[in-house]
Amino acid sequence: MEVRKVLLKEDEIPRQWYNILADIKINPPLGPDGNPVKPEDLAPVFPMNLIEQEMSDQRWIDIPDEVLRVLTIWRPSPLVRALSLEKALKTPARIYFKNESVSPPGSHKPNTAVPQAYYNKVFGIKKMTTETGAGQWGSALSFACCQFGLECKVYMVRVSFDQKPYRKAMMESWGGRCVASPSAETKAGRDALERDPNTPGSLGIAISEAIEAAVSDTSGQTRYSLGSVLNHVMLHQTIMGLEAKKQLDLIGEYPDIVIGCAGGGSNFAGIAFPFVCDKINGRQVEIYPVEPAACPTLTRAPFVYDHGDTARYTPLLPMHSLGHAFVPPPFHAGGLRYHGMAPTVSQLAMEGIIAPRSVTQLSAYEAGVLVARSEGHIPAPETTHALACAVEEAHKAREEGKEKVILVNWSGHGLLDLGAYERYFAHELQDYPLDEAVMAESVKVFANHPRPAALKSR
Numbered sequence: 001m002e003v004r005k006v007l008l009k010e011d012e013i014p015r016q017w018y019n020i021l022a023d024i025k026i027n028p029p030l031g032p033d034g035n036p037v038k039p040e041d042l043a044p045v046f047p048m049n050l051i052e053q054e055m056s057d058q059r060w061i062d063i064p065d066e067v068l069r070v071l072t073i074w075r076p077s078p079l080v081r082a083l084s085l086e087k088a089l090k091t092p093a094r095i096y097f098k099n100e101s102v103s104p105p106g107s108h109k110p111n112t113a114v115p116q117a118y119y120n121k122v123f124g125i126k127k128m129t130t131e132t133g134a135g136q137w138g139s140a141l142s143f144a145c146c147q148f149g150l151e152c153k154v155y156m157v158r159v160s161f162d163q164k165p166y167r168k169a170m171m172e173s174w175g176g177r178c179v180a181s182p183s184a185e186t187k188a189g190r191d192a193l194e195r196d197p198n199t200p201g202s203l204g205i206a207i208s209e210a211i212e213a214a215v216s217d218t219s220g221q222t223r224y225s226l227g228s229v230l231n232h233v234m235l236h237q238t239i240m241g242l243e244a245k246k247q248l249d250l251i252g253e254y255p256d257i258v259i260g261c262a263g264g265g266s267n268f269a270g271i272a273f274p275f276v277c278d279k280i281n282g283r284q285v286e287i288y289p290v291e292p293a294a295c296p297t298l299t300r301a302p303f304v305y306d307h308g309d310t311a312r313y314t315p316l317l318p319m320h321s322l323g324h325a326f327v328p329p330p331f332h333a334g335g336l337r338y339h340g341m342a343p344t345v346s347q348l349a350m351e352g353i354i355a356p357r358s359v360t361q362l363s364a365y366e367a368g369v370l371v372a373r374s375e376g377h378i379p380a381p382e383t384t385h386a387l388a389c390a391v392e393e394a395h396k397a398r399e400e401g402k403e404k405v406i407l408v409n410w411s412g413h414g415l416l417d418l419g420a421y422e423r424y425f426a427h428e429l430q431d432y433p434l435d436e437a438v439m440a441e442s443v444k445v446f447a448n449h450p451r452p453a454a455l456k457s458r
């Protein structure tokens with residue numbers, strides 16, 4: 001019988017995260033004065049131990065035992081050979097997916113929520129605030145805060161809040177509080193509602209609300225947490241790629257292709273960065289971040305300095321951006337509705353080390369259903385973007401008669417996204433091609449921003 005799952009024992013879990021900043025250069029974030037941000041500038045927003053990690057270029061960083069203890073609730077996660085999908089596609093490719101849907105909230109997000117809650121706790125923080133798109137990140141932080149006895153407040157993008165009521169119940173099960181964003185609780189929220197009372201919301205607006213809620217707590221015991229984009233988030237997520245590498249090693253495989261969907265870039269970075277490291281050191285591997293065609297940050301937007309949020313509370317980050325005021329259309333993959341992209345992922349795309357792709361909503365759901373009908377698991381709408389790319393590559397391998405090894409990150413399950421699947425089956429979903437004129441208007445916001453320098457890592 002062919003092996004279907006490759007499992008690591010608990011004591012084989014990686015003990016260190018891989019920090020890509022040891023191997024690539026990125027432009028520094030800039031403060032309001034146009035100068036690089038200093039650690040103390042970020043102190044009202046994040047605890048200093050995480051700020052140090054954000055700015056570190058140490059290649060390997062130890063994972064604290066207290067963090068490993070919580071991660072082993074579900075880690076190491078399985079690496080699964082998609083035998084039934086391969087058969088359905090009649091492909092000579094061997095497809096492996098790293099199943100991150102086995103975590104309590106159902107996605108890769110707690111891989112960073114747990115260390116972030118831990119470092120906040122150690123620093124003496126009592127409450128964390130955050131945004132959430134699809135609800136996966138808010139659930140993950142609620143779960144992590146619960147593990148370490150912290151309060152948690154989540155601003156959930158309005159369109160997803162309405163589409164997925166059970167995400168709020170999940171957050172509340174772990175003691176978190178969740179409100180729809182824009183809310184009337186913050187200035188950023190009130191401003192957004194004034195601009196458009198019927199706005200579907202966006203991650204950019206929700207981030208502004210959560211930052212404002214953290215920095216305006218005069219007790220000094222609240223900090224903000226971001227579920228993607230930042231360097232320390234990418235760092236924490238590398239546990240996935242490091243595990244996958246060990247698992248493939250056990251069966252004598254190495255991927256020709258590594259694929260992850262990309263919203264802010266964290267699950268992609270987590271699966272891909274350990275392989276990016278190999279590629280920088282001369283190994284041949286194709287690496288594809290996959291984004292929605294309706295929010296094409298890496299594939300169409302310019303590489304600029306832009307804010308991470310709509311109200312411009314964050315520093316200027318060097319990244320591919322559609323403009324901080326861009327409100328993506330209400331397609332059903334809330335975690336991919338973000339105007340920017342992680343600076344590390346943006347830099348790798350700029351240098352051609354990774355090759356961004358985009359897929360439309362309908363082709364993503366088509367792939368999701370195909371995979372659910374062969375592999376059984378129902379993927380999150382975000383994950384279907386990565387799967388669509390894997391299916392395309394498997395078809396290509398068949399046409400070329402090549403035995404490619406494809407590694408794809410299964411970033412989450414879709415069990416709280418069935419409303420969207422229902423609408424797909426009822427032919428109620430549509431594609432939202434992004435009009436060139438709309439994009440040109442949106443990117444005007446950074447006309448006067450400084451330009452990031454062209455850097456070379458290899």
Ligand SMILES: Cc1ncc(COP(=O)(O)O)c(C=O)c1O
Binds near residue numbers: 263267413
């Ligand atoms: C299941 C799932 N996959 C992917 C993403 C995209 O985020 P990122 O690009 O940071 O991995 C999200 C974000 O909410 C998500 O919930």
